[in-house]
Amino acid sequence: MTIDLAALKADNLARWQRATSRREFSAAARRLAESKVRYQVVSVHTGVPWYVIAVIHERESNQCWAASLAQGDPWDHVSIHVPAGRGPFDSWEDAAVDSLANCAPYAARWKDWSIGGTLTLLEQYNGLGYARRGVPSPYLWAGTDQYRSGKYVRDGVYDPDVVDKQLGCAGLLLAMKALDASIFPTTTSVPSVPTPSAPALSPRPSITRPAKGSIGDLVVGLIRAVILTFKRS
Structure with a gap:
């Protein structure tokens, strides 16, 4: 059959x-x-x-x-x-x-x-x-x-x-x-699977390079904007 x-x-x-x-x-x-x-x-x-x-x-x-x-x-x-x-x-x-x-x-x-x-x-x-x-x-x-x-x-x-x-x-x-969103992605073709490797490490936050989205990041952005405005004037 x-x-x-x-x-x-x-x-x-x-x-x-x-x-x-x-x-x-x-x-x-x-x-x-x-x-x-x-x-x-x-x-x-x-x-x-x-x-x-x-x-x-x-x-x-x-x-x-x-x-x-x-x-x-x-x-x-x-x-x-x-x-x-x-x-x-x-x-x-x-x-x-x-x-x-x-x-x-x-x-x-x-x-x-x-x-x-x-x-x-x-x-x-x-x-x-x-x-x-x-x-x-x-x-x-x-x-x-x-x-x-x-x-x-x-x-x-x-x-x-x-x-x-x-x-x-x-x-x-x-x-x-339920544990991993990569299971059954929306594509129906053979998925492209990258060669496993250690993930790149993000730079550790500091005063001059605060964590993205933090209050420090907002303050640094404002300071840079003020400096850029001053240089253009």
């Missing part, structure tokens, strides 16, 4: 717009957001937004830095789970780039990073078995009111009564968005 990705995108966007949390997402969201710079390193090399990488990392290995983004196997060994035969790699970042660029669903080739597009890519990352059954994927919706039960307990084996205990990607993204 072929899945209409455009229809799935619309369904996922509609679920996002009405989803509410039924479990606690804030602690995991904060933990993922605190690692933003490390995820940005991988984003620079793949074009995949950092927050997408973060939620995949959480789902695949509970954000374990010793485990590959592809399937949770140790990245310093050859993987045995699907995708099998990957690695070993020199670092978590190297394994993550390989996973996103060289393994299905080839997230580095994805171009639609709108909300619906992102959720549809994430659903493909876990497989479209749920979409074929017409049910919400727990990979996305576990922990929200959009999901009740049903899970593939192993490849090709679906149990409608099993409840996914992990937090879903959509709920994580909703909680992370």
Whole structure:
């Protein structure tokens, strides 16, 4: 059965717009957001937004830095789970780039990073078995009111009564968005992610260079205006 990705995108966007949390997402969201710079390193090399990488990392290995983004196997060994035969790699970042660029669903080739597009890519990352059954994927919706039960307990084996205990990607993204405004910007194209670097330090305020917007800044501005008027007269 072929899945209409455009229809799935619309369904996922509609679920996002009405989803509410039924479990606690804030602690995991904060933990993922605190690692933003490390995820940005991988984003620079793949074009995949950092927050997408973060939620995949959480789902695949509970954000374990010793485990590959592809399937949770140790990245310093050859993987045995699907995708099998990957690695070993020199670092978590190297394994993550390989996973996103060289393994299905080839997230580095994805171009639609709108909300619906992102959720549809994430659903493909876990497989479209749920979409074929017409049910919400727990990979996305576990922990929200959009999901009740049903899970593939192993490849090709679906149990409608099993409840996914992990937090879903959509709920994580909703909680992370509340912490970081860069999540789901208005553009639907691949965002341009700058190479992570230390922010430039602002000069320390002084008498001759007071903090912008302070009373001292106003006084200095008035003095300069008076001096400029005097010089022109």
